[in-house]
Structures are given as structure tokens and as C-alpha cells.
Amino acid sequence: xxxxxxxxxxxxxxxxxxxxxxxxxxxxxxxxxxxxxxxxxxxxxxxxxxxxxxxxxxxxxxxxxxxxxxxxxxxxxxxxxxxxxxxxxxxxxxxxxxxxxxxxxxxxxxxxxxxxxxxxxxxxxxxxxxxxxxxxxxxxxxxxxxxxxxxxxxxxxxxxxxxxxxxxxxxxxxxxxxxxxxxxxxxxxxxxxxxxxxxxxxxxxxxxxxxxxxxxxxxxxxxxxxxxxxxxxxxxxxxxxxxxxxxxxxxxxxxxxxxxxxxxxxxxxxxxxxxxxxxxxxxxxxxxxxxxxxxxxxxxxxxxxxxxxxxxxxxxxxxxxxxxxxxxxxxxxxxxxxxxxxxxxxxx
Amino acid sequence: xxxxxxxxxxxxxxxxxxxxxxxxxxxxxxxxxxxxxxxxxxxxxxxxxxxxxxxxxxxxxxxxxxxxxxxxxxxxxxxxxxxxxxxxxxxxxxxxxxxxxxxxxxxxxxxxxxxxxxxxxxxxxxxxxxxxxxxxxxxxxxxxxxxxxxxxxxxxxxxxxxxxxxxxxxxxxxxxxxxxxxxxxxxxxxxxxxxx
Numbered sequence: 001x002x003x004x005x006x007x008x009x010x011x012x013x014x015x016x017x018x019x020x021x022x023x024x025x026x027x028x029x030x031x032x033x034x035x036x037x038x039x040x041x042x043x044x045x046x047x048x049x050x051x052x053x054x055x056x057x058x059x060x061x062x063x064x065x066x067x068x069x070x071x072x073x074x075x076x077x078x079x080x081x082x083x084x085x086x087x088x089x090x091x092x093x094x095x096x097x098x099x100x101x102x103x104x105x106x107x108x109x110x111x112x113x114x115x116x117x118x119x120x121x122x123x124x125x126x127x128x129x130x131x132x133x134x135x136x137x138x139x140x141x142x143x144x145x146x147x148x149x150x151x152x153x154x155x156x157x158x159x160x161x162x163x164x165x166x167x168x169x170x171x172x173x174x175x176x177x178x179x180x181x182x183x184x185x186x187x188x189x190x191x192x193x194x195x196x197x198x199x200x201x202x203x204x205x206x207x208x209x210x211x212x213x214x215x216x217x218x219x220x221x222x223x224x225x226x227x228x229x230x231x232x233x234x235x236x237x238x239x240x241x242x243x244x245x246x247x248x249x250x251x252x253x254x255x256x257x258x259x260x261x262x263x264x265x266x267x268x269x270x271x272x273x274x275x276x277x278x279x280x281x282x283x284x285x286x287x288x289x290x291x292x293x294x295x296x297x298x299x300x301x302x303x304x305x306x307x308x309x310x311x312x313x314x315x316x317x318x319x320x321x322x323x324x325x326x327x328x329x330x331x332x333x334x335x336x337x338x339x340x341x342x343x344x345x346x347x348x
Numbered sequence: 349x350x351x352x353x354x355x356x357x358x359x360x361x362x363x364x365x366x367x368x369x370x371x372x373x374x375x376x377x378x379x380x381x382x383x384x385x386x387x388x389x390x391x392x393x394x395x396x397x398x399x400x401x402x403x404x405x406x407x408x409x410x411x412x413x414x415x416x417x418x419x420x421x422x423x424x425x426x427x428x429x430x431x432x433x434x435x436x437x438x439x440x441x442x443x444x445x446x447x448x449x450x451x452x453x454x455x456x457x458x459x460x461x462x463x464x465x466x467x468x469x470x471x472x473x474x475x476x477x478x479x480x481x482x483x484x485x486x487x488x489x490x491x492x493x494x495x496x497x498x499x500x501x502x503x504x505x506x507x508x509x510x511x512x513x514x515x516x517x518x519x520x521x522x523x524x525x526x527x528x529x530x531x532x533x534x535x536x537x538x539x540x541x542x543x544x
Contacts, residue, residue, distance in 0.1 A: 027377035030533035041378040128377045171375060225480050226349050229432050271434045271479055272349075 009052035011035060012087075013080045015042050021116050024123040026087070028130075040123075049088055056084035064098060072111050075102045079112055086124070090135040100144060114149045118142065125179070126168040133173035139182045151189055151207055158207035159190045163216075167223065170232060180232045184239055187216075191243060213244045214256060221260045224281075228272040234281035241291055258297040261285045265301060269308055273321035279328040287335040305329055350375055351476050352412070353388045353428035354441070354469050356449045357396040360422030361459055364397035367423070368449070370469035372477065383527035388428055390520050391503055396424040398506045404439065407500040414503070417442035421450060423458070437479040439497070441472065 006014070016024070019040050027043040029036070036043040059081040063074050070078065079102060082095035089095075103114060121142045124132050132138060146153060154162055166183040170176045190210040210216070217240045220233075227233040237260075244254050261282055268278040285291055286301055293301075305325055312322045355369035366389055373381040395407055395416055401424070407414040408431070415427040415438040425446045427438050448468050449458075458464055476482040500506050504513055517523060517531055 025378050027379055029379070030530065033530065033533055036379050038378065043377070043379040128380075222478070226478055227432075228349065267480055271437065271483065272432075273434070275432075 007052070007055060008048050009055040009080075009084060011048075012042075012044065012052055012084060016080075016083060016120070021113075021119050022123075023119050023126065026123060026127040026129060044087070049084070052084050053088055056081040060085060060095070060098075064094070069105055070102065072107050075105065075107055075111050078102060083120070086132075086138070090129075090131040091137050093137055096137045096141050100141065103145070103148075114145050114153050115155060117145055118153055118155075121145075122165050126165060126172060128172050130173075133169045134176050134178055136178045139178040143182055143185055146186065146189065154207045156208065159186060159210040160208075162186045163220075170230065171227075174227075174230045175232050177232065180236050183236055187240070187243060191247070213240070213247050214254075216240060217244055217256060217260070221264070224264070224278075225267060225272070228268070228275040228278055231277040231280060234277050238281060238284060238288075241285065245291055254292070257285065257291055258293055258301075262301060262304070265304060269305075269321065269325070273319070274324065276324055279324050283328045283331050283335075286332050302329070302332060349432040349434075349477075349479070350430045351427065351433065351438075351441075351473060352430070353385075353392065353426070354445055354473055355389070355392050355426045356445060356466065357393060357424045357426065358422065358458055359396055359401075359418065359424045362397075364393055364424075365462075366393055367458055367461070367464045368466040368469060370473045372473045383524075383530050386523050386527045387517075387531070390516070390522055392426040392428065393522070394503065394516055395506055396426060399508055400506075402496075402498045404497040405500065405506075406435065406497055407503055407506055409503045413438070415439060415442055417446055419446050419450070421455060423449060425449070434479050437476070437483060441476055441482075445469065445472065 015037055022040050024040040024042060027041075028049070029043045029045045031045055031047040033043075033045045035045060035048050059077055063070065063078050063081075078098055082092075082098050085092045085095040099117065102112060103117060121138060125135075125138060125142070126133070151158070157164070163183060163186070166176075166179045166186075169179040173179070191213065211219075217237070220237050220240055224233045224237050241254075241257050244257065264278055265282050268275060268282070272278065282301070286293065286298055306329060309322065309325050309329065312318075312325075350372070352373060352375075353369065353371050356367045358365045358367050369389060369392075371385050371388065373384055376384050391409070392414065395401070395405070395414055396418075401416065401418050403418050405414075405416040405418075407416065411431055413429050413431055413433070413435075415429065415435070417425045417439070419425075423446065425442045427441050427445070429438055445466075449466055452466060453461075453464055472482075504511070507513075507516065514535075517528060520528075523531075
């Protein structure tokens with residue numbers, strides 16, 4: 001007697017069970033196309049996902065309301081069900097919170113481990129899914145796991161691995177505020193106090209030490225060049241500049257802040273023209289006193305841009321880049337004027 | 349910013365044929381990469397064989413830009429990028445690829461041949477992802493006269509006799525049946541409510 005066809009929900013569950021602890025890649029495909037799997041890759045037709053939803057919701061609504069802690073089997077069933085709910089709706093807060101509660105039960109490794117959840121989240125957050133990459137619930141859940149378990153939960157990837165997750169998510173979904181907010185959190189986790197406490201039930205060694213801040217700044221600046229229209233990449237570079245200035249590393253005068261900013265301006269002017277994101281970054285660096293640019297450096301940057309603007313106006317070149325550069329100069333001038341009019345400046 | 353595709357087509361003698369190509373589709377989902385690759389070749393070929401093709405052309409289509417360089421020798425180079433990619437670097441890449449191909453193969457060879465490998469495309473598709481790094485590789489070239497570059501807002505605007513993309517897809521022999529089905533279903537999906 002032939003066994004019945006697996007249900008849509010069980011097909012999805014079987015795939016994710018087969019790839020526990022492995023970041024998978026998930027795609028949503030048009031309706032009435034086949035469910036495809038290949039290694040850790042799955043393409044789920046939207047009709048299939050919809051067909052899986054009723055069973056998942058039935059399990060969730062049956063098991064979720066309870067006053068007693070869930071058994072291991074109930075917890076596993078809830079994890080399977082909530083995953084489908086989250087795939088249908090990235091902001092299903094109750095589903096995400098259910099997974100949090102299950103983690104807090106600290107059940108056996110057969111049920112779930114924090115590292116397994118991190119791997120699952122990595123797959124969801126870096127896949128090409130329109131809503132999941134930029135989900136505050138999912139990024140918030142990832143942050144909660146790290147806060148609860150310490151940076152030991154990151155495994156061999158450490159800080160560099162986490163920033164790679166953010167980069168991939170940011171590329172899949174540009175201007176990804178929540179991904180880059182998580183990046184700020186994780187940088188502060190490593191460069192502030194970085195506890196490295198072991199993960200519950202996990203004897204793995206703590207993650208590798210983070211790179212020098214300068215190395216991090218320079219590698220991210222190179223990334224920004226290939227994401228000129230994504231203000232989130234540039235804002236994070238600015239954040240790294242602030243961290244570098246606050247760092248207590250000896251002998252580092254952070255001269256690279258000026259050189260990176262100058263290179264960015266030249267790059268924007270010569271090659272990647274017409275992107276406001278770059279100029280918002282440049283103008284902010286110029287006026288931000290926390291970054292402690294020398295007066296000569298500040299004047300060099302402003303003089304360089306003024307020269308370009310003058311050259312373009314003389315040549316009658318009125319393209320978008322000229323407009324953006326002129327606006328950057330006006331903004332710098334306004335901020336400089338405002339600063340000089342403050343009572344503190346007047347006392348000087 | 350991304351370079352997705354670099355290719356060289358034979359246009360003269362007809363029929364237009366993709367002699368060599370290289371893609372970087374890592375920014376697409378795993379299962380989307382094969383149909384996307386097929387569609388990029390299809391559209392690049394359709395532009396390369398268009399009747400009124402000018403020496404330098406840019407064709408925008410949704411979030412993509414097709415840069416095209418027709419050489420008098422009879423080949424056409426095509427580079428497909430996203431809209432963020434600097435156009436002057438894309439045009440320089442086109443010139444570079446054309447020169448490399450014509451230096452490697454004589455007309456006697458490419459006018460009759462099937463596929464002809466150009467290994468340097470594999471190097472270019474990696475290095476040109478960062479235009480600043482790639483720029484140092486470029487040989488000194490004559491400044492491009494941008495007024496001579498013809499701009500098109502859609503692929504359909506360069507197709508022959510008002511042909512629609514749907515027809516181009518349906519009659520294409522270079523597309524697999526699964527890619528055609530994917531295209532048809534995806535188009536229907538655009539008219540429906542999006543669940544996720």
C-alpha cells in the first residue's frame with residue numbers, strides 16, 4: 001500500500017529538520033510552481049506556503065495557550081509550526097516570542113539550541129525574501145539570543161562572521177535599518193566589554209578576537225564604494241569612525257578618518273557621481289567635532305569640493321553631482337555658522 | 349553596485365550568436381540563477397541583433413542597464429549592470445572586452461565558429477565589481493563622447509516592429525521550458541495580492 005503524499009507543512013518541516021545548524025537559503029516562488037530543494041537551498045511556491053499554513057496554525061493555537069511548561073515534543077512541534085508562521089508573516093511577534101520562551105526552557109539539544117536558532121535566523125535574514133531581511137522582530141530576536149547567551153553563541157565566525165551576515169542581508173534588502181542597527185549592537189558587544197561567556201549547553205570555545213578597529217574601518221570603507229546609494233552602509237562607516245575615536249588603542253591618531261573621507265569624495269566626484277548618500281557621509285564627517293579632524297584637513301576637504309563646484313559651473317556643467325556637491329557645501333556652511341553662534345563658541 | 353553579465357556576440361555575419369559570456373548572479377537566489385542567466389542572454393542577444401543598433405547604446409530595463417558597443421568588424425559587446433554602476437566604467441569595460449576578443453580571435457575564426465572561450469571575462473567579472481579597483485586595469489582610452497550614446501528606456505523600445513517581451517520569451521529557443529513557466533507565473537503574480 002503506497003504511503004500518502006506528505007502534507008505541505010511536513011515537507012517544509014522535513015527540509016528544515018534535515019538542515020538544522022546549517023544556514024539555509026530560502027526563496028519564494030510564484031504560485032503553482034514546484035517545491036524545489038537542493039542541499040541547503042529551498043524554493044517554496046507561495047501556494048505551497050499557504051497550504052502549509054492551516055496545519056501550522058492549528059498546531060500553534062492548540063499547543064501555545066498553556067500555563068505549564070511545554071514538554072520536549074510539544075516544544076519541537078511548536079518550533080516547526082512557528083517557523084511556518086514566520087515564513088508567512090515576518091512580523092508574527094507571538095511566533096517569535098514562542099521561540100524565545102522555548103529557548104528559555106533550556107531543553108535538550110534534540111529540541112533546540114541557541115546556535116541552531118542563530119543558524120536558522122541567518123538563513124532567513126540573508127535569503128532573498130522581501131520582508132524577512134528587514135524584519136525588526138527577527139533582528140531583535142537575534143540580538144536577544146546574543147544578549148542572553150553572550151558572544152560565545154556566534155561560534156567560529158565571531159564579529160567578522162556577524163558583519164558578513166549583516167552585509168548579505170543589507171545587500172538583499174538595501175537601506176536595511178534593522179540589520180545595521182544589529183551591526184552597531186554587535187560591534188559594541190565586542191569593543192565595549194565582550195563577555196565571551198559560554199552558551200548554555202555548549203562547550204565550544206569563545207569566538208575569535210575581533211580585528212583591530214582600523215582594519216574593520218578600512219574593510220568597511222571598501223564595501224561602501226560598491227554600495228554608493230545605500231546610506232546604511234555609509235552611516236555604519238560613520239559609526240565605526242566614532243568608535244575608532246573613542247577607542248583607547250595607543251598610538252592610533254585615526255588619520256585614516258581623513259584619508260578615507262577624502263578618497264570617498266574623490267571617488268564620488270570622479271566615478272560614482274550623483275549619489276547623495278556619499279555626500280551626507282562626507283559633510284557629516286567634516287562638521288562632526290567628535291571626529292576631531294584637524295582644521296587643515298577640514299579646509300582641504302572643503303577647498304577640494306569648492307574647486308570642483310567652481311570648475312563645473314565655469315564649464316556650464318549642471319549635472320546631478322554638481323547639485324549634490326553644492327548642497328553639501330551649503331549644509332557645511334550652515335552648520336559651521338550655527339556652531340559659531342552658540343554661546344559656547346562665543347565664549348571662545 | 350553589480351556587474352551581472354559580460355558577453356560578446358557575432359552580429360555580422362547573421363544570425364546573431366553569443367560567442368562568449370560570463371555572469372555573476374550571486375546576488376540572486378540559488379534557483380533563480382539559471383533562469384536569470386537565460387533571460388540575460390536572451391535580452392542581450394535581442395539588443396545585439398536589433399536593426400537600428402547604434403555604435404554605443406544604453407538600454408534601461410527596470411533596475412538593470414544594458415551597455416552595448418557595436419564594432420564595425422561585426423561583433424557586439426554587452427555588459428549588464430545595476431543602475432548604481434558608473435556608466436563610464438561600464439563603457440570602458442565594453443571597449444576593453446571588444447579589444448581583447450578581437451586580439452584573441454581573427455574574423456575567420458569567429459565568423460564561422462560556435463562558442464569561443466575568452467577566459468579574461470572571468471577575471472573582469474570579479475575585478476569590475478569594484479570600479480575603483482578595476483579602473484587601474486583599464487588601458488588609457490580615448491574619452492568617450494557621451495552625446496553619441498543612445499539611451500533607451502526599455503528593451504521593448506529596441507525590439508523589432510513593436511514586438512513585446514512576452515512574444516520574445518514565448519518564441520525563444522534559448523529559454524528552457526521551466527524558465528518560460530517561471531516567467532509566466534511571475535507575471536501573473538504581479539497582479540495578485542502579495543502574501544509575504
